Amino acid sequence: MIESVNVDDFIIRAFIGGVLVAIVAGPLGTFVVWRRMAYFGDTLAHSALLGVALGFLLSLNLNLSVIAVCLGLALLLVFLQHQQRLASDTLLGILAHSTLSLGMVAVAFLEGIRIDLMAYLFGDILAISYDDLGWILGGGLLALVILGFLWRPLLAMTVHEDLARVEGVPATLVSMLFMLLIAVVIAVAMKVVGVLLITSLMIIPAATARRLASTPEQMAWFAAGFGCLAVVGGLGGSLRWDTPTGPSIVVMAAVLFGAIHLVWGLWPYAVRSARRFFK
Amino acid sequence: MNPQAPHRSSVTAPPDALIQAHAVTLRLGGRVILEHIDLSLQAGRIITLIGPNGAGKTSLLRVLLGLLAPSAGHISRAPRLRIGYMPQRIVIDPVLPITVRRFLSLAGRVQPAQLAAALEETGVGYLLNQPIQSVSGGEMQRILLARALLRRPQLLVLDEPAQGVDVGRQGEVFALIEQLRQRYHCGVLMVSHELHWVMAAADEVICLNRHICCTGQPQAVSRHPEYLKLFGEQLPFGVAPYRHQHDHAHDLCGNVIRQKAAATKDNRSP
Numbered sequence: 392m393i394e395s396v397n398v399d400d401f402i403i404r405a406f407i408g409g410v411l412v413a414i415v416a417g418p419l420g421t422f423v424v425w426r427r428m429a430y431f432g433d434t435l436a437h438s439a440l441l442g443v444a445l446g447f448l449l450s451l452n453l454n455l456s457v458i459a460v461c462l463g464l465a466l467l468l469v470f471l472q473h474q475q476r477l478a479s480d481t482l483l484g485i486l487a488h489s490t491l492s493l494g495m496v497a498v499a500f501l502e503g504i505r506i507d508l509m510a511y512l513f514g515d516i517l518a519i520s521y522d523d524l525g526w527i528l529g530g531g532l533l534a535l536v537i538l539g540f541l542w543r544p545l546l547a548m549t550v551h552e553d554l555a556r557v558e559g560v561p562a563t564l565v566s567m568l569f570m571l572l573i574a575v576v577i578a579v580a581m582k583v584v585g586v587l588l589i590t591s592l593m594i595i596p597a598a599t600a601r602r603l604a605s606t607p608e609q610m611a612w613f614a615a616g617f618g619c620l621a622v623v624g625g626l627g628g629s630l631r632w633d634t635p636t637g638p639s640i641v642v643m644a645a646v647l648f649g650a651i652h653l654v655w656g657l658w659p660y661a662v663r664s665a666r667r668f669f670k
Numbered sequence: 671m672n673p674q675a676p677h678r679s680s681v682t683a684p685p686d687a688l689i690q691a692h693a694v695t696l697r698l699g700g701r702v703i704l705e706h707i708d709l710s711l712q713a714g715r716i717i718t719l720i721g722p723n724g725a726g727k728t729s730l731l732r733v734l735l736g737l738l739a740p741s742a743g744h745i746s747r748a749p750r751l752r753i754g755y756m757p758q759r760i761v762i763d764p765v766l767p768i769t770v771r772r773f774l775s776l777a778g779r780v781q782p783a784q785l786a787a788a789l790e791e792t793g794v795g796y797l798l799n800q801p802i803q804s805v806s807g808g809e810m811q812r813i814l815l816a817r818a819l820l821r822r823p824q825l826l827v828l829d830e831p832a833q834g835v836d837v838g839r840q841g842e843v844f845a846l847i848e849q850l851r852q853r854y855h856c857g858v859l860m861v862s863h864e865l866h867w868v869m870a871a872a873d874e875v876i877c878l879n880r881h882i883c884c885t886g887q888p889q890a891v892s893r894h895p896e897y898l899k900l901f902g903e904q905l906p907f908g909v910a911p912y913r914h915q916h917d918h919a920h921d922l923c924g925n926v927i928r929q930k931a932a933a934t935k936d937n938r939s940p
Contacts, residue, residue: 425766475699547776550762557735557755558778558821604767605801 401517402630408519408527409626409640412580413592413618415531418538418611419576420593420618421600422569425549425607429594430480431468434487435570436577436589438464440494443511443581447501454526454578461574464490469566491586514585514637516626523582530579534572541568546607583622584637592618595644602655617647687712688751688825688857689734694743696726696733703729705881706743711825716851716858718868721878722900727861728758730878731829734859751825754818754856758829760810762802770797770805770813777820788816792846807834811843819850826850828860832867840864844871865901 423432439457446456464486471482498506510518519527538545544565547555556562580589600613624647625640687710696704704726711717711734719727732738734745735755762768774785789795792812797805805813811831818826831847832840844867851858862868868875869888877883883896891897 425763427763543776549766550768550773550776551757551760553732553735553737553757554755554760554817555776556737557753557827558776598765601765601767605769606772607766607768610767 401519402626404519404521404524405516405626405636406623408524409516409583409622410619411524411527411531412576412583413596413622414615415534416576416580416589416592417596417600417614417616417618419534419572420597421607421611421614422545422549423573423590423593424597424601428573429590430483430487431465432573432577432593433590434468434483434490435461435464435573436581436586437487438490438494439577439581439586439589440511441490441497442494442578443506444494444497444501447504447506448497454530457578457581458571458574460490461577462571465570465574469570510585511581512585512587513635514581514583514588514640516583516636516640519582527579527582530575534575537568537572541565541572545569584640588637588641591641591644592621595641595648596621599644599648599651602651617644617651621647687746688748690746691734691740692743692746694730694733694740694745696729696738697741698729702880704733704740707878707882709876709882709885711857711859713824713857714851714855715873716847716860716871717874717876718872719859719861719876719878720863720865720868720901721883725879727878728829731827731859731861735827748824752821752823754815754821754823754826756811756814756818756826756828756831758861759833760814764803768802770800770802773802773813774817774820777817780820784820788819789813791819791850792816793842808836808839808843811835812846815846815850819854823854823856825857825859828858830861830863832862832864840867847871 423429438460442457442460443453445451445460446453449456468482468486471477472479477485495508498508507515509515544555544560547558547560548562548565552562576593577586577589580592584592596617597610597614599617600610603613604610621644622640625643626636628634628643629636629639690710691707694704694707695702707730709717719730721727729738733740735753736745736747762773770789771785774780774788775782786795786798789798789812792815794805794809794812794816797809797813802810802813811834815828815831818828826847828847832843835843844864847858847860848871850856869892872888874885875888875891876885877891877894877897877900879900883900884891884894886894
């Protein structure tokens with residue numbers, strides 16, 4: 392009996408953790424989609440492994456070291472983009488893969504610590520501890536509150552940055568805070584889907600939500616909803632069929648995306664042929 | 671010498687200037703974009719920037735707006751200056767679901783009623799609840815103008831306000847700008863390519879080609895040899911005979927080459 396209680400316990404923790412992450416990643420993901428920062432987010436996520444390695448090396452809290460490394464990389468990217476020596480996608484490609492490789496090399500150098508690399512790369516949601524849950528809850532709430540304050544200025548900047556700046560939006564500060572939010576979400580979402588799949592949790596639900604939304608806020612809420620559905624469906628499926636959890640969640644998100652777009656694309660035809668049928 | 675003749679140096683700035691540029695130079699990536707620009711914007715005056723492509727017109731707007739820092743010289747602005755800005759060619763990605771109403775509300779803290787009123791004022795009140803991606807180029811210009819008005823601007827900065835507007839309706843846009851200037855007594859700085867409307871609507875024209883080539887009232891500028899050299903003789907009021915006597919030439923990069931020392935004398939007026 393005691394054993395079955397424990398089993399339920401870690402599954403419940405996994406569901407709660409996953410849903411919390413999806414609720415934050417969805418609205419933030421809408422901005423990532425609107426601002427065309429998908430690859431930017433991906434690059435930051437790839438560097439998270441380096442943060443893990445540094446955290447172990449310097450015995451820091453892993454969440455904090457991941458946030459610090461992501462932020463550092465974000466600043467480096469902004470600096471390099473300002474130099475305009477190389478195109479942005481080239482820069483992102485270089486940094487994404489070199490930081491990921493550097494992270495893996497650094498992990499190999501850690502002595503006396505065995506790290507489950509797969510858990511960091513693809514997530515290990517079933518291993519979420521109460522401690523992790525605390526970080527997800529705290530980090531997620533902080534991110535949502537900051538996003539609430541940033542919403543209007545960030546939206547104004549997304550529509551037209553120069554116009555927003557002339558109207559008094561402190562653009563540099565807002566972009567920095569936005570990057571901080573992405574770093575926080577990467578740190579807390581790493582447990583759920585792993586560094587290689589984090590961006591999908593931000594982008595796929597947001598892209599799914601676009602079909603149904605007619606205002607920016609609606610799109611954010613729908614994105615959070617689809618993220619939750621993906622987590623619940625993916626986690627349930629992975630328990631049922633014993634598939635890897637992180638990838639199952641992403642597959643579920645992709646299925647939702649495909650289904651919504653298919654239904655919305657075919658809806659007018661369906662209505663038309665139904666009318667014809669019942670005439 | 672014709673007393674109406676435009677002169678190379680800028681007008682001396684009166685104390686009520688909204689924005690003043692003093693000897694502003696801008697270099698980007700080693701290239702000189704703007705060179706030694708002096709100008710002053712005042713309430714109730716329409717100043718139009720004209721110049722060939724790559725002359726630095728948009729860069730000058732960006733420097734005056736504070737979006738770009740000048741490499742040399744400085745900009746002074748009236749304290750708490752409210753600027754309404756209308757950027758060039760704004761395209762909003764369809765992935766962002768947003769109505770015209772919501773777009774306008776991003777201007778700052780405004781009452782909902784003001785949004786509709788501003789749209790009515792620029793003649794597109796019927797667009798209020800449309801998705802912004804569905805409006806035409808000309809409607810977008812009017813929406814942008816409405817958003818600029820919501821700021822109760824002391825200065826309107828317009829980058830090619832008639833761009834994307836049917837040639838036949840461009841006059842309406844300039845007439846609207848003229849109306850707004852009178853109603854709000856705001857200064858207007860605009861970039862425009864529609865030379866015949868510029869000549870009709872502006873109080874002062876600045877002809878820019880990295881440096882200020884010539885400046886003055888439209889009629890005077892349209893007779894200036896620098897203007898004729900840049901835009902040819904067939905345009906607006908440019909029916910004056912072309913007697914080219916100006917004091918400098920441009921090399922391939924548009925830099926000024928002084929030809930003779932004596933040429934600094936003001937002997938260029940036709």
